Amino acid sequence: MVLIAACQLELDVETPAACVEQSTSALLTAVENGAEIIVLPELSNSGYVFETTLELEMSATTLEGALIQKWKEIAADNDVVIVAGINLFEGSKYWNASVIIDRSGLCGWYAKAHLFGDEGKFFTAGDEIPLVIQTSKGRIATLVCYDIEFPEWVRIAMLHGAQLLAVPTNWPEIGQRVTSPVMEVIRVQAAASQNKLVVVAADRCGDERGQSWVSTSVITDDEGVIKAIARPEMNPQTQIIYAEVELPTNTAITDKNDVRKDRRPQLYSSILNQ
Amino acid sequence: MVLIAACQLELDVETPAACVEQSTSALLTAVENGAEIIVLPELSNSGYVFETTLELEMSATTLEGALIQKWKEIAADNDVVIVAGINLFEGSKYWNASVIIDRSGLCGWYAKAHLFGDEGKFFTAGDEIPLVIQTSKGRIATLVCYDIEFPEWVRIAMLHGAQLLAVPTNWPEIGQRVTSPVMEVIRVQAAASQNKLVVVAADRCGDERGQSWVSTSVITDDEGVIKAIARPEMNPQTQIIYAEVELPTNTAITDKNDVRKDRRPQLYSSILNQ
Incomplete structure (x- = not known):
């Protein structure tokens, strides 16, 4: 069993220093717990609702910068795994x-491949598949x-042997x-269930330049059953949800069926590639 | 808007004539309504729980047989579309x-491609993709x-322009x-929502040779919202659930996003084909 936390934070694109502060503070609280x-x-x-590229540039972090360094220290000092969405330069x-x-440090980074709404005005879409890393706490994927x-994207994480899928998210209303x-949670449950993966989604709360969020972070087990879920009515309070979950060691769903082995990829290829 | 019915029936593999009778009777009731x-x-x-190939052979229907003929008459006389799971020879x-x-008659047939449990002892797995037909009531897919x-399989139906996905099912407990x-319903909701498809699943009820079913037929709209759902506590009573649903005319989810166009198939192919 592993104790998982999803941190649901009220961030504001107008105060990136406060975003960094809140994120790190939530990490430390989760570690304490x-x-x-x-x-x-x-x-x-x-934060998310950029209006100018100056805002984008002013808030971006580099892989060698102080923020990642701080998080590496927290991970090393406490033997925890951190998965965080960041504005990365x-x-x-x-x-x-x-x-x-x-x-052991920074295991890798992934760039969102499916950009939503106006994100393409600010970010370059990633061309690499979901990151899957054998960490000290299990085989963890992120998108x-x-x-x-x-x-298709979740499937790829499963096919690369992920036990847990970590999803930093800003689910807009x-x-x-x-x-x-909310349907966002139902889709998470289905993704977990159909791929026999623990899924952890960390959402936002509060209101940012008029944009609100569904504020429903969730942790499922590998059958898609909700083990912890944030309470949207508590919005905009920061909520850290916790669940103790067993990471799966295979993709069998019965003694005769297996969500991985029962796939018939030769039938999918010609259409899905279009 | 189109009025959809999913018929949840108590069938028994030991009395195939009664299965045929019940199925046709449910069709006529749905037509009346x-x-x-x-x-x-x-x-x-x-029925489902075959023990011998003799049972399989004795209960199979052919495309030219009396049952399909009867259903064609019902469809023609009432201008309805029928989607039915059958043991087909x-x-x-x-x-x-x-x-x-x-x-207009029999539009086509599809053979289950992903066999479950012991089905492979009795049935040949289909090698064709989900059937998608432009019927008199909309563009309908079945699996x-x-x-x-x-x-992957649901995606293929969407990519072929389906507005509604009809799923004859026997969801075993x-x-x-x-x-x-039940998680079966949650996966249906996700399939609908992620593909912007109306989904109709017609399940079983009762007990067949010790096998029970989740008894939760469901009809969703194209956002995955449940429009009608059977009440498993009424098991084993036959239930026909009805919902009036708008069939989608596109796959857009916001003015900037579209579940079909936002796919990046060039990134999926090399892995999903394995």
Whole structure:
């Protein structure tokens, strides 16, 4: 069993220093509470609703910068795994990225491949598949927010042996139909269940330049059952949700069926590649 | 708007004549109640829990046989679309099939590609993609039961322009974790939502040779919202659930985002084909 935390934070693009402060503070609180794998929201160092590229540039972090250094120290000092969405400047471009950090340091970074709304005005879309890393706490994959709506993308993480999928997210309220839980959570449950993966989604709360969020961070087990879920009615309070979850060691669902082995990829290829 | 019915039936593999009778009776009831698209469960002419190939052979239907003829008459007389799971004998083989019938006759048939449990002892797995037909009531796709757990397969139906996905199913109780609704329904909701498809799943009820079913037929709209759902506590009573649903005319989810156009298939191909 591993204790997982998803940190749901109220960030504001107008005060990136406060975003960094809040994110790091939430990490430390989660560590204090015994969490071993901790997930922060998308763009946790910057906020989301950019209006200018100056804002983008002013809030970006580099892989060698102080923020990642600080998080590496927290991971090393406490033997925890941190997965965080960040506004990342790397290779002369800005990325809506996710980093995986464990006690050994920065394990890798991933750039969101499916950009949502106006994100393409600010960020370059990633061309690499979801990052899957053998960390000190299990085999962990990450992608960012809208990426998880593409079942192909989650499948790729599963096919690379992920046990847990960490999803830094900013799930905007965009006039979705009211359901309980929100459809974002239902899609997470299906992704977990269909891929036999633990899924952890860390969302936002509060209001940023008029944009609100569904504020429903969630942790499922590998059958898609919700183990912890944030309470949107507590918005905009920061919420850290915790769940103790067993990471799966295989993809079998019965003694005769297996979500990985039962795939028939030769039938999929010609159409899905179009 | 189109009125859709999913018929949840108590079938018994030991009395295939009664299966045929019940299925046809449910169709006629749904027609009387104004349904325009009617979905029957998987293997609605035979039941599911075969013990011998003799049972399989004795209960199979051919495409030219009396049952399909009767259903064609019902479809033609009432201008309805029927999607039904059947034990089909065709080309010297037995298929766990689904047929689509509209007022013009038999539009096509599909053979389940992802066989579950012991089905492979009795049926040949289909090698063709989900059937998608422009019927008199909309562009309708079909696949069978376990097929829907493969998001690649649902994607293919969407990519072929389906507005509605009809899923004849026999969802067995196999010690799933208790959730409300059952995870089968949550995966249907995600499939609808991620593909902007109306989804109709017609399940079983009752007990067949000790096998029970989750008994939770469901109809969603194209955002994955449940429009009608069977009440498992009424098991084993036959339930026909109805919902009036708008069929989608595109795959846009916001003014800037579209679940079809936002895909990046060039990134998926090398991995998903493995």
